[in-house]
Amino acid sequence: MKLLYRITSRISLALLVLFAVWGTVFYYIMVDEINDETDDALEDYSEYIITRALAGEKLPDRDSGTNNSYHIKEVPAEYAASNPGVQYIDEMVYIHAKKETEPARTLKTIFRDSNDRYFELNVSIPTFERKDLKTTILYWIIILYVTLLLAIIAVNAWVLRRSMRPLYVLLEWLDKLTLDKNIPPLDNETDTTEFRKLNEAIERSAQRNAEMYEQQSLFIGHASHELQTPVAVCQNRLEMLANDPGLTEKQLEEILKTRQTLEHIAKLNKTLLLLTKIENRQFPDGTDIDVNALLKKLSSDFAEAYGHLGIKFSMEEKAPLHIRMNEALASVLFGNLLKNAYTHNLHGGNVGVLVTSKSVTVSNTASEGALNPDYIFRRFYQGRKKDNSAGLGLSLVESVCRLYNMEAVYSFEGGLHHFEIRFPS
């Protein structure tokens, strides 16, 4: 989930609850206030009538154009004593003006005139107006609630998007970053202190990583390079020694064994140099390679060399495949894939090659279960220790793929290892 959506959804959720509580409280306060106002109005009205009644003035018309109504009746002193002087009740009242019964708020007041007679005054205000008011208030609160919520979410999203732009620029820059290429300048001007610090820290760290990577590559390159001459000296001395006719068979055997080990060192060194060279892009531009033909040629050589293993080879060509790449690297790529398929196989196993217009897949019978795809392309990683094998073959495959933006994908299916090379379209 994007940070923007996460923050917005969290704020919305919090606001949803907060606004709901606020709206409810607000509504009840309003309603309470309205009731209060109604009661005040009733009180004023009743006071006005009582004053008039006591002064013997004319009482207002019953049909005064408002929906208010009142009536006065005399009550016995016992009734007055047993009932409270002032009492508010909600009841159904017949309204003359409308000629129907409506719910109303009534104020009962018991008062005494100068002759010690008790009267009870009932003043009523119908509540339908009040109900209308409440409904209106409720509606408006809801409308306000929704609008406010939407507005806040929108403003929030806009503000977030604007303020976090440097973050997205930084992420985009990081996406484009690869170790073996030069680091592009990070163009991400910002006034925000945190983002500025983040920019600096990440750029510094990327620079350091690239430097370390380069140093490491250089080190491997130099080390292998410096080893070439001493290895040559040893090899040549042994070669001279081996051609000495005065040697016994036993001595010659020892010399030849040493030479073979040295040969292995030389090979290892050569492969490391090749890896360094691929990574430093020291290969000239490519020519058009007929992949089908190359695979056929390589596989016939392998079939011959590994004939003693009784491995069955099959090749399926769905389409002719031509790619532009360095010829030597093409044979490094496919040669290592095929060699891998033959060497890590079983007696009487299978090797299959599938060529489509966009990919080459080399499959072989697995001598053991699935390999860990996180490690197989690493240098010196070996599923099972093999004599004479350095574990650099698949690293070479991966390096060549990276150089040409190809993708090397490993999968394990039906007891077969599949190595698929996908070419960029």
Place this chain on the structure above:
Amino acid sequence: MKILVIEDEPSLREIMQAFLEKERYVAETAATYGDAVQKIADYDYDCILLDIMLPDGNGLALLKELKNMRKADNVIIISAKDSIEDKVSGLELGADDYLAKPFHLAELNARIRSVVRRKSQDGEAIVSLGNVRLDTGKFAVYVQEEAIEVKRKEYDILYYFITRPGHLVDKAILAEAVWGDHIDQTDNFDFIYAQIKNLRKTLKEAGADIEIKAVYGFGYKMVVEQ
């Protein structure tokens, strides 16, 4: 034949000189760029083995120097770098071949012979040993002037041996040379044995006086029958 070895590493220089003398060449050595220029100016060589990484100068500059002196000495570049740029610029500057370190002395010998042959025979691509002759232009094999039929891989093997007579050839190295770089770690060399068996039979039937001898299961050696 006179050969100049230009190499700064004393141990390698010494062994190359010893080997070349054993192969009956006259071998001179130079350890620095300055030394080398001096020797080239003073003498003519049939072949110069040039390490291009010298402490006091780039070997490639020596090639230019040679051109300026209008000398036609054969030059084989020897480099620890094995880089395509060096190879290309070296060959463009007039070097005849390029050999990457580490190399086998037998290989060096084969390259020297090939370079010298190319120049002396004016491009005629014939190699011979005993009564066997290879026409490398036509991939044809003659025994006692009689053409014989060999398969492609057998021809490659024969060529490899004929250019390295008397040298022990490791099976793994032969496999790499004939079948390609990828066939170097197999633990069974029966496929080479089968080819060599055929080749031996063919040569014997044609009455060749050269023979591929097995050496203690490690490799083979081509010898001329006395």
